[in-house]
Structures are given as structure tokens and as C-alpha cells.
Amino acid sequence: MLSVTDIRNNTKELLDRLELRNFDAHEYFDEILALDGKRKETQTELDGMLAVLNQHAKEIGDLYKKGDSEQAEKKKSETTANKESSKLLSEQLHTTEEAIKSLLVLIPNAPNSSVPKGNSSKDNEIVKESGDMPNLPEDALPHWELAEKYSLIDFELGAKIAGSGFPVYRGKGARLQRALISYFLDKALEAGYTEYQPPVLINPESGYGTGQLPDKDAQMYHLEMDNMYLSPTAEVQLTNLYRDDLLKFEQLPIKMVAYAQCFRREAGSYGKDVKGLNRLHQFDKVEIVQIQHPDNSYKVLEEMTDYVAGLLDQLELPYRVAKLCGGDMGFTSALTYDMEVYSGGQKRWLEVSSISNFEAFQANRLNLRFKEGDKKVSMVHTLNGSALALPRIVAALLENNQTPDGIKIPKALVAYTGFDIIN
RNA sequence: GGAGAGGUGGCCGAGUGGUCGAAGGCGCACGCUUGGAAAGCGUGUGUGCCUCACAAGGGUACCGAGGGUUCGAAUCCCUCUCUCUCCGCCA
Numbered sequence: 001m002l003s004v005t006d007i008r009n010n011t012k013e014l015l016d017r018l019e020l021r022n023f024d025a026h027e028y029f030d031e032i033l034a035l036d037g038k039r040k041e042t043q044t045e046l047d048g049m050l051a052v053l054n055q056h057a058k059e060i061g062d063l064y065k066k067g068d069s070e071q072a073e074k075k076k077s078e079t080t081a082n083k084e085s086s087k088l089l090s091e092q093l094h095t096t097e098e099a100i101k102s103l104l105v106l107i108p109n110a111p112n113s114s115v116p117k118g119n120s121s122k123d124n125e126i127v128k129e130s131g132d133m134p135n136l137p138e139d140a141l142p143h144w145e146l147a148e149k150y151s152l153i154d155f156e157l158g159a160k161i162a163g164s165g166f167p168v169y170r171g172k173g174a175r176l177q178r179a180l181i182s183y184f185l186d187k188a189l190e191a192g193y194t195e196y197q198p199p200v201l202i203n204p205e206s207g208y209g210t211g212q213l214p215d216k217d218a219q220m221y222h223l224e225m226d227n228m229y230l231s232p233t234a235e236v237q238l239t240n241l242y243r244d245d246l247l248k249f250e251q252l253p254i255k256m257v258a259y260a261q262c263f264r265r266e267a268g269s270y271g272k273d274v275k276g277l278n279r280l281h282q283f284d285k286v287e288i289v290q291i292q293h294p295d296n297s298y299k300v301l302e303e304m305t306d307y308v309a310g311l312l313d314q315l316e317l318p319y320r321v322a323k324l325c326g327g328d329m330g331f332t333s334a335l336t337y338d339m340e341v342y343s344g345g346q347k348r349w350l351e352v353s354s355i356s357n358f359e360a361f362q363a364n365r366l367n368l369r370f371k372e373g374d375k376k377v378s379m380v381h382t383l384n385g386s387a388l389a390l391p392r393i394v395a396a397l398l399e400n401n402q403t404p405d406g407i408k409i410p411k412a413l414v415a416y417t418g419f420d421i422i423n
Numbered sequence: 424g425g426a427g428a429g430g431u432g433g434c435c436g437a438g439u440g441g442u443c444g445a446a447g448g449c450g451c452a453c454g455c456u457u458g459g460a461a462a463g464c465g466u467g468u469g470u471g472c473c474u475c476a477c478a479a480g481g482g483u484a485c486c487g488a489g490g491g492u493u494c495g496a497a498u499c500c501c502u503c504u505c506u507c508u509c510c511g512c513c514a
Contacts, residue, residue: 005477043473047483054483057495061441064494076494083494246470369470376477377470 001104001364003379004036017110020117021326025107032103039096046089053082105214109361111326112298112335118325124338125325130309131318134344134400142345143395144276146402147173150422155276165266165274165281172422176397176409177284179416180390181259184286184311188387191307193257193288198237200261201228206240209366211332221263230263234287235384242291242368247380249372253300254291257387259284277391278350284390290383291368294360297381298335301357304385305337308353311388314412317396318342320349334359341392345399350392355385398422 007014007029018025056079063072116125147153152173158166169177185195207213207229212220221230231237238256247254262285266274273279288307292300305321312319324336339353360379363369371377401408406423414420 009477040473043483045473047473050483053494057441057493060494065441072494079494 001101001361002107002110003360003364004032004100004104007032008036014110017113017115018108020111020113020115021108021329022117022119023108028103028107032100035096035100035103039093039100042089042093042096046086046093049082049086049089053079053086056082105365108331109334109358111329111333112357112359114323115329115335116323116325117327119327120325121322121328123325124322124328126320127323127337128309128321129318130313130320131316131342133318133342136344136400136402140345140399140402142276143343143398146345146398146407147276150407152176152398152422153277163281165279167277167280172417172419173394175417175419176394176413176422177390179413179418180388180393181284181286183413183416184387185257185259187311188257188286188288191255193255196238196241196256196258198231198234198241198258198260200231200237200263201226202231202236202240203228206236206243209240209243210236210362211365212236216331218267219265221265231260232264233262233285233386234258234260235289238287238289239291239362239382239384240366243366245368246377247291247368247370249293249370252291252293252370252380253296256289257286258289259286261285262389272346277395278346280391286387286390288385288387292381292383293370294378294381297357297359297383301335301337301355301383304383304387305339305355308339308355308385308387312339312341312352314410315393315397316410316412317393317400319352330354330356332356332358332361334361339386339388341396343392343396343399345402346395350396352392352396353386353388356383358382358384 002014011029011033015025015029056075060072060075063069063075116123118124141149144153144155147155150173151171152169154168154170155164157168158164161168189195201223204213204227207217207220212229212232217229220232223229237260238258241256242254261282263282264280266279266281269279277283288304290300290304309319309321319339319341322338322340324333324338329336333356336354336356338351339355340349340351342348343350359381362382363379366382368380368382369377370380397410398407401410406421409417409420409422
């Protein structure tokens, strides 16, 4: 969320930036600033009241010590009125603070001023295209037919034991998955990330910290009996590892990577979007997260984007990079690059990664700060990106590399798969 | 799942109703000392909020979290949570 201080000090700038995603924050800001004024007044009044009460308590103690219980009793009775009004004030303070917070969580992150204004993916700005488009015959197959032809993935078996959107990988299909996971993790280690293996169940606090809660709960599987959620992305676990921390400047940057199975309800999706591997309820993803000094976050966003692009280069997949327009960006992001690979069998671009700078938006929710020497405490910036999400990578690999002899495995992967062709 | 013991500042650890934001130690920072270092000595060493100039100073809150009792709570009571030990179960 945005901070009240920011809203107060940079009102105009934030309003303009929010406008880029067609969010009119005028009323929110007015109300928040008014409530914050009230909050301060109440705080001042309450603190004064408490100071008096503390003073009285001290005096009563002294009187008892001197043995003057008569005076002490008298003084006691004088405190009751103050006690009641201080209780009232602290309730009022609490209510006001809650009211401010409940408004703050409704406001999305303010886009970076370079974000193109727009409403949908049509308005995204393609900033890079790379790689050779596959040269496939007209009768090239989509991945779900290839998967069946070579017994790599069984969607119906998955539906039998779980439901649609839960595929079963087998044989070389399963090994390809495992190879990709290892490959992506190894690359991240080379790039200086520390590997983690987090839980896949998360508590509500974690979901709140990274912004999935309160309003995206319908996209997550919820375990009612234990009040936990199946994580939709390792971003949640990794970023929340540092929730409520006050870091030393020297600890920055923090670079983490994790492979995790991800779970999404995907309510409302249909048609060709959910065909085959295109959109699943359970999928595998390697995620990179960085906790950064605010001065570096935009430079690092570019680095992370280049890093992911490098992975796609090595997998020999044609891709393009889109800078998302305001209307297409996620709630929590200030700037997002999407990576899309071209999948020749379906003849479509598939999103395989999304790399974002959240600036201090998550840090404010997470209460994640750092301190540099004697300087004031300030919020860190958080960033993350998929590096990469497996299913659509698998789809593109299968489709683009199909030949009459079988499916060729890119050179970079052969050491991980142990085979260079699926036939 | 059952029984018991605990959660105090960066760390260890005292503190069972008042003078406790909290002894003592370690660590860290600065200074003195030294040719230099160690030892030694001295000083300092949390965060949020309010006031204020986001200074100094002052006020207030925070001893796992949230409630309660009391003039006054780290200290008593209740609920929750986490850790440890034993039993049960189990990959």
C-alpha cells in the first residue's frame, strides 16, 4: 500500500501516476488525509491524558509508601474520570487507524511515470523482440496433441484424481519438467541468488503482505479448517520471509530464488486460454525475488529482465518483452515487464514471465525496512519475476521443436534431461 | 491428538504489582590509552506514534499477540500463537 506520509507529501504526483492506470484517487486521498488529521489530534489528546494518569499513579505509590493511605485513596478517586476518557480516546484512535488502513488497502500502487496509459494488453508497449520464429509446416501440432502422441502428459488422468487443470506428467514429460526446474535453479545460483525451499501453504498474514489479500482471495485455494491458502506464487513465501524485519544497510541486496508448485483457482477462465498447458490450477515455477535499496530498484528491474531474457535465449525460444500499460498492470506493481514466447503450434504468444518493481508498496504492507548508519529508517523496494513458469515453456518447446523425427531438446537442456530428442 | 515447561532489547540473561525501556554480561560504535594492536578505562547503543522544522528537547506506547483486573502490570487473570520435553500417531 501507499504510505500516508507519501500521500501527504506527494499528493499531486501520486494522483497523476495513479491516473496512468485510470484510478481516480482524489476522494480516497482527501478522506485519508482528513482521517489522518483526526488521528493526530486524538493521539495528542490521548498522550496528554496518559501523562496525567502516569503522574497520578506515581504520586499514589509515593503516598502509600509514606503511609498516607487516606490521601492515596482520595487521589485514586480523582483518576476515574480521566481513566474513562483515556479509554474512550484510545478506542477512537484505534477506530481511526483502522479506517485509514481500510482505505489504503483499496488503492493500487502508483505506476512509474514512464508507464504507458492504457486499458488492456492492446496498449502494452513492446520494448524488445528476439529470437527466430519457428519454421513449421502447416500441419504442425499444438502441444496437447504432441503430449498425447509421445505420452508426455495425461490431462484426463489428472482430471480423474484431481480435476481439470491438474495434469499428470509421465516419462520424458516428467523428466523434462525436472530438468527445467534444475536448469532454472542452477542459472539463478550462478546469478547470485540464494536458493530456498519454502512451504506451499501460506497463512493470511503472508497473503496480505504481498497483496494477494484481502481482495484476491477468490483466486487462491483456501483450507478452511486451518485457515491457510495454497500459495499462487513463491513470491509470497520468499518476500514474506522478511516480513516485519528491520534490515541493516549492509544486508542489501537480498536475492532469493525458489522452485515451488503454485496453485490458482483461475475462476472465470475458459476456452483456448485453458487448453492444454496454457492455464493450469497447479503448475511449477521458479521465482526470483530481490529486496533492494530504493536507489537501485529500477536498475535492478532491468537486470532481472535481461536475466530472464537470457534464459529464453539459451532455450532458443523466440520472445518479446512488453512494458505493461497502466490498465494491464497488477494491483501491487509500479512497473511490470511481461515476457511472451511464441508457440508455433498454436501460433500464439504465451506469457511465461512477469517481472515487477513494487517499489515500497509491498514493503509498507510487510513492514519491511532498512537502516543506513545513523540515518532515518526507510522502506526497502521489492522486486520479483518468474524465471521461469514451466507449463508454457514446455508448450513452446514441444511445439516449436517438433520435427518428423520427434521433438528436439535445446542444447542447453540436454545435460539436464539426459536425452536430446523425444520420439 | 494428550500432558507439562517456556517466549524479556542484536545476543545471553536478571527481574513475580510501583522508583523497569527494563540490572548484569556479550556484541557494536566513538573516545582515551598505544609505535600499532590487544587488554584496560570512559561514553553511547531499539522501534512506532504525537509535539516539533521528518533538528534538539519533551510526551506516549511497546518485555510473543490480543483482551482483562488495578490508582499503577514484563510481573496477576483469560484467549490465541510459537518453541521445547514426554506420551500417542506417522513419511
